[in-house]
Amino acid sequence: MRVTIWNEYRHEKENDQVRSIYPRGIHGAIAEFLKQAGFAVTTRTLEDPEQGLDQGTLEQTDVLIWWAHKAHEEVNDHAIERVKQRVLAGMGLIVLHSGHFSKIFRNLMGTTCDLKWRQDGEKERIWVVQPSHPITRGLGEYFELPEEEMYGEHFDIPEPDHTLFISWFEGGEVFRSGCTYNRGKGKIFYFRPGHETYPTYYDKNVQTVIRNACEWAAAPSAVVPHYGKSEALEPILRLAKK
Amino acid sequence: MRVTIWNEYRHEKENDQVRSIYPRGIHGAIAEFLKQAGFAVTTRTLEDPEQGLDQGTLEQTDVLIWWAHKAHEEVNDHAIERVKQRVLAGMGLIVLHSGHFSKIFRNLMGTTCDLKWRQDGEKERIWVVQPSHPITRGLGEYFELPEEEMYGEHFDIPEPDHTLFISWFEGGEVFRSGCTYNRGKGKIFYFRPGHETYPTYYDKNVQTVIRNACEWAAAPSAVVPHYGKSEALEPILRLAKK
Amino acid sequence: MRVTIWNEYRHEKENDQVRSIYPRGIHGAIAEFLKQAGFAVTTRTLEDPEQGLDQGTLEQTDVLIWWAHKAHEEVNDHAIERVKQRVLAGMGLIVLHSGHFSKIFRNLMGTTCDLKWRQDGEKERIWVVQPSHPITRGLGEYFELPEEEMYGEHFDIPEPDHTLFISWFEGGEVFRSGCTYNRGKGKIFYFRPGHETYPTYYDKNVQTVIRNACEWAAAPSAVVPHYGKSEALEPILRLAKK
Amino acid sequence: MRVTIWNEYRHEKENDQVRSIYPRGIHGAIAEFLKQAGFAVTTRTLEDPEQGLDQGTLEQTDVLIWWAHKAHEEVNDHAIERVKQRVLAGMGLIVLHSGHFSKIFRNLMGTTCDLKWRQDGEKERIWVVQPSHPITRGLGEYFELPEEEMYGEHFDIPEPDHTLFISWFEGGEVFRSGCTYNRGKGKIFYFRPGHETYPTYYDKNVQTVIRNACEWAAAPSAVVPHYGKSEALEPILRLAKK
Numbered sequence: 001m002r003v004t005i006w007n008e009y010r011h012e013k014e015n016d017q018v019r020s021i022y023p024r025g026i027h028g029a030i031a032e033f034l035k036q037a038g039f040a041v042t043t044r045t046l047e048d049p050e051q052g053l054d055q056g057t058l059e060q061t062d063v064l065i066w067w068a069h070k071a072h073e074e075v076n077d078h079a080i081e082r083v084k085q086r087v088l089a090g091m092g093l094i095v096l097h098s099g100h101f102s103k104i105f106r107n108l109m110g111t112t113c114d115l116k117w118r119q120d121g122e123k124e125r126i127w128v129v130q131p132s133h134p135i136t137r138g139l140g141e142y143f144e145l146p147e148e149e150m151y152g153e154h155f156d157i158p159e160p161d162h163t164l165f166i167s168w169f170e171g172g173e174v175f176r177s178g179c180t181y182n183r184g185k186g187k188i189f190y191f192r193p194g195h196e197t198y199p200t201y202y203d204k205n206v207q208t209v210i211r212n213a214c215e216w217a218a219a220p221s222a223v224v225p226h227y228g229k230s231e232a233l234e235p236i237l238r239l240a241k242k
Numbered sequence: 243m244r245v246t247i248w249n250e251y252r253h254e255k256e257n258d259q260v261r262s263i264y265p266r267g268i269h270g271a272i273a274e275f276l277k278q279a280g281f282a283v284t285t286r287t288l289e290d291p292e293q294g295l296d297q298g299t300l301e302q303t304d305v306l307i308w309w310a311h312k313a314h315e316e317v318n319d320h321a322i323e324r325v326k327q328r329v330l331a332g333m334g335l336i337v338l339h340s341g342h343f344s345k346i347f348r349n350l351m352g353t354t355c356d357l358k359w360r361q362d363g364e365k366e367r368i369w370v371v372q373p374s375h376p377i378t379r380g381l382g383e384y385f386e387l388p389e390e391e392m393y394g395e396h397f398d399i400p401e402p403d404h405t406l407f408i409s410w411f412e413g414g415e416v417f418r419s420g421c422t423y424n425r426g427k428g429k430i431f432y433f434r435p436g437h438e439t440y441p442t443y444y445d446k447n448v449q450t451v452i453r454n455a456c457e458w459a460a461a462p463s464a465v466v467p468h469y470g471k472s473e474a475l476e477p478i479l480r481l482a483k484k
Numbered sequence: 485m486r487v488t489i490w491n492e493y494r495h496e497k498e499n500d501q502v503r504s505i506y507p508r509g510i511h512g513a514i515a516e517f518l519k520q521a522g523f524a525v526t527t528r529t530l531e532d533p534e535q536g537l538d539q540g541t542l543e544q545t546d547v548l549i550w551w552a553h554k555a556h557e558e559v560n561d562h563a564i565e566r567v568k569q570r571v572l573a574g575m576g577l578i579v580l581h582s583g584h585f586s587k588i589f590r591n592l593m594g595t596t597c598d599l600k601w602r603q604d605g606e607k608e609r610i611w612v613v614q615p616s617h618p619i620t621r622g623l624g625e626y627f628e629l630p631e632e633e634m635y636g637e638h639f640d641i642p643e644p645d646h647t648l649f650i651s652w653f654e655g656g657e658v659f660r661s662g663c664t665y666n667r668g669k670g671k672i673f674y675f676r677p678g679h680e681t682y683p684t685y686y687d688k689n690v691q692t693v694i695r696n697a698c699e700w701a702a703a704p705s706a707v708v709p710h711y712g713k714s715e716a717l718e719p720i721l722r723l724a725k726k
Numbered sequence: 727m728r729v730t731i732w733n734e735y736r737h738e739k740e741n742d743q744v745r746s747i748y749p750r751g752i753h754g755a756i757a758e759f760l761k762q763a764g765f766a767v768t769t770r771t772l773e774d775p776e777q778g779l780d781q782g783t784l785e786q787t788d789v790l791i792w793w794a795h796k797a798h799e800e801v802n803d804h805a806i807e808r809v810k811q812r813v814l815a816g817m818g819l820i821v822l823h824s825g826h827f828s829k830i831f832r833n834l835m836g837t838t839c840d841l842k843w844r845q846d847g848e849k850e851r852i853w854v855v856q857p858s859h860p861i862t863r864g865l866g867e868y869f870e871l872p873e874e875e876m877y878g879e880h881f882d883i884p885e886p887d888h889t890l891f892i893s894w895f896e897g898g899e900v901f902r903s904g905c906t907y908n909r910g911k912g913k914i915f916y917f918r919p920g921h922e923t924y925p926t927y928y929d930k931n932v933q934t935v936i937r938n939a940c941e942w943a944a945a946p947s948a949v950v951p952h953y954g955k956s957e958a959l960e961p962i963l964r965l966a967k968k
Contacts, residue, residue, distance in 0.1 A: 088354060108352040111426050112330060114469040122478045127637045127658050131949035132911045141638060141951045147480065153611045154467035154625060156426055159403060159646060166637065166650060166658045172475030174611050174650045174658050184353050184398055185858045223857035225396035225867045227356040233414030236364045238389065369879045369900050373707035374669045383709045383880060395853045396867060401888060408879065408892055408900045416853050416892045416900050427616045465615035467625045475609065572838060592836040595910050596814060598953040606962045631964065638951035640910055645885060656959030668837050668882055709880035711840040717898030720848045722873065
């Protein structure tokens with residue numbers, strides 16, 4: 001399976017604290033554990049030619065992972081349209097944390113994807129609410145992140161096909177932290193954790209979720225529907241009468 | 243309840259057959275039976291100032307009904323954005339027939355909304371598959387339209403919150419003809435029938451569905467969530483330690 | 485609209501603390517605010533003839549509210565079957581708090597309906613996650629109950645048609661506290677709050693939710709499908725050939 | 727993966743026509759193509775000790791396939807309860823055709839599971855409506871069965887988690903022919919085709935669907951939630967005050 005990790009890659013270059021946590025970028029940290037899982041992993045960033053979202057890369061991608069935060073508006077609309085068409089054609093998409101506000105996610109959801117947030121480094125406890133889903137395999141009934149950014153409801157998304165995780169935050173909020181969707185022939189998974197100032201992507205449970213999500217989202221042999229004008233498959237009485 | 247019917251209003255002016263069926267426009271035919279139901283009805287068309295989608299009209303609208311076919315691309319992107327924001331803020335939206343390809347519906351769905359079609363005037367039988375839903379009140383277990391345009395699966399939409407109707411077509415296809423969605427604080431209903439060359443909007447069952455859908459989609463007292471940066475509601479241990 | 489409130493009515497008779505909170509029973513407290521809302525309200529308890537679940541009562545009921553805790557197994561299986569058939573035929577059902585373990589709820593869900601619980605009188609904050617749903621009308625973005633029993637995930641229910649509320653508990657858990665389902669022609673709403681030792685049913689927000697839920701669950705004019713052997717509506721080629 | 731095929735096995739013994747189509751039973755025909763797919767396949771019938779549903783067999787089963795028609799009421803309630811508990815604990819369940827009326831399916835759905843039917847040997851065309859789902863892999867956009875029993879809507883089931891197939895019938899009906907559900911930690915797939923008097927289980931597309939469904943329904947490593955009384959994970963203010 002071919003996974004491409006796309007990262008905006010700004011905080012790591014501009015902020016010492018972030019760089020010290022993710023010296024090879026958030027994409028580098030994610031790439032490492034996905035390679036160990038046996039996936040064929042590629043990384044791309046906003047600085048790459050065509051912002052790393054050229055047609056060739058997308059066509060060689062089964063699952064695209066997306067991390068972005070401060071440069072959502074810099075991503076080219078044509079690139080976003082290419083990504084969207086690939087998702088609708090069957091490429092899996094995993095949107096992480098602040099990617100909730102990316103053009104691609106808002107575009108596929110049709111809503112504002114707005115939410116509450118607070119950056120106080122509070123505790124997050126992530127509960128599994130759908131234990132039959134393959135993305136939850138290998139987890140306990142909950143897992144904790146000692147310090148994370150808070151995201152709180154109301155999260156302005158379409159009601160998920162399946163809600164897999166709900167987070168409890170120390171400061172009093174809750175959040176639907178793992179949500180699945182189908183769009184066209186593609187599968188989408190939104191996963192909340194991963195603020196850049198915390199070592200969240202080194203957490204074993206977070207890694208398990210992302211690894212499982214890659215397997216779930218890959219859909220190599222989807223049906224190819226025919227759209228547009230179609231011949232009748234059965235006789236139509238009105239025409240037969242003529 | 244205040245219902246605004248927006249109609250592209252082109253076929254009726256350009257085609258004698260369509261005009262003879264809908265002499266006051268498709269919007270006029272729909273307005274008539276909705277007025278009889280006691281709703282406060284307004285009509286708007288593409289020819290109106292600001293394409294009939296000015297902020298004032300939208301703010302005075304509880305439910306917007308949308309019929310369009312050949313001029314989807316002529317509708318101004320700013321107008322579409324205004325409609326979208328109003329839906330997300332709580333206005334109901336009923337999209338009819340070829341409105342499946344409108345900018346507003348594709349925008350809110352996030353998919354191509356593509357489908358099969360055939361214009362052979364075949365029989366359509368619309369089965370109720372969710373008899374507990376308020377939109378199906380007053381119907382029998384199915385109703386028929388003697389001649390209609392065919393729309394066939396695969397219909398490229400997100401899986402509906404509720405699928406209310408499935409159509410059987412004489413030529414061998416099926417179609418999810420009544421689909422509900424929530425987006426933001428607004429409710430959306432897609433209803434398939436209504437090709438301009440057939441007197442579909444005079445059908446009593448079709449009128450029942452649209453009337454019920456207006457009542458369902460109106461949502462006058464939705465919750466107003468707060469988005470953005472938020473103060474903690476509970477003490478956060480890490481901060482207390484400082 | 486005719487609402488019947490069914491209460492096991494044991495704690496109130498056996499426990500002084502509960503009786504002092506609900507001197508006329510939990511059913512009495514709920515009846516009071518629903519009468520003020522203009523509904524035609526009836527109450528029934530386990531002590532009534534046929535356990536208060538006779539066919540006559542059920543046939544005169546549009547929405548049945550169910551509170552029970554310690555006597556689930558005493559409810560007669562024939563009575564449960566009558567309730568179930570009425571729900572499937574269109575009667576609304578609102579299941580409160582510990583009713584999650586009632587025969588009728590488990591029967592309609594098909595799962596164990598098991599959960600975590602703790603009776604420490606902790607704070608519960610109930611967040612609205614579906615602000616477009618009629619059951620959330622009139623609420624703020626959350627409301628609090630200063631002391632309640634904790635119910636925690638995993639809650640072993642089918643994934644709800646719509647998840648309306650998620651609770652945050654002081655002790656660290658979350659819970660899907662408002663869930664809607666369709667079963668047959670009936671609508672079902674599960675609502676978590678209401679432990680007998682707290683004055684929860686006097687809370688204005690809780691009352692708003694139950695009142696809204698009655699209006700949502702009432703479905704007076706559902707479709708009547710025909711089941712069983714059916715004549716063909718269209719000619720079948722194989723038979724025509726004979 | 728360990729698949730157990732449970733077949734009532736009556737028609738094949740009592741009816742010459744059915745026996746000539748399925749000389750080793752419907753279970754035998756299904757076992758053959760699943761063995762070729764590399765699964766570890768076991769078959770059980772109503773005549774086996776403990777009706778083939780002993781605890782040992784169930785514990786050795788990852789996915790249970792169920793075909794039954796005329797002897798639903800003969801299946802022991804204790805056996806059904808064992809199957810149900812295994813599904814809730816994570817065993818996959820594939821219910822075929824007339825299994826819609828089995829105790830196990832009705833029990834897990836909570837509804838009557840009633841439907842329309844007609845045995846005229848008419849054409850069925852099965853359309854894919856969810857092309858991103860793994861159960862549809864390897865199919866075209868539809869497939870046909872030249873002669874089948876008709877099942878028609880309204881099918882009295884809970885709204886599926888995902889509706890994968892919709893059937894068009896020559897006689898004028900439609901049917902949701904492929905439906906997925908989660909119950910507890912188990913996954914359930916209902917698949918319509920397979921009347922005993924037609925060679926449906928030799929059809930390549932039908933075999934593809936059942937094979938895919940086995941892979942989808944197997945869930946070897948589900949989360950194990952803790953239910954019942956639970957200690958608090960965070961300090962509770964009211965208790966701290968004491």
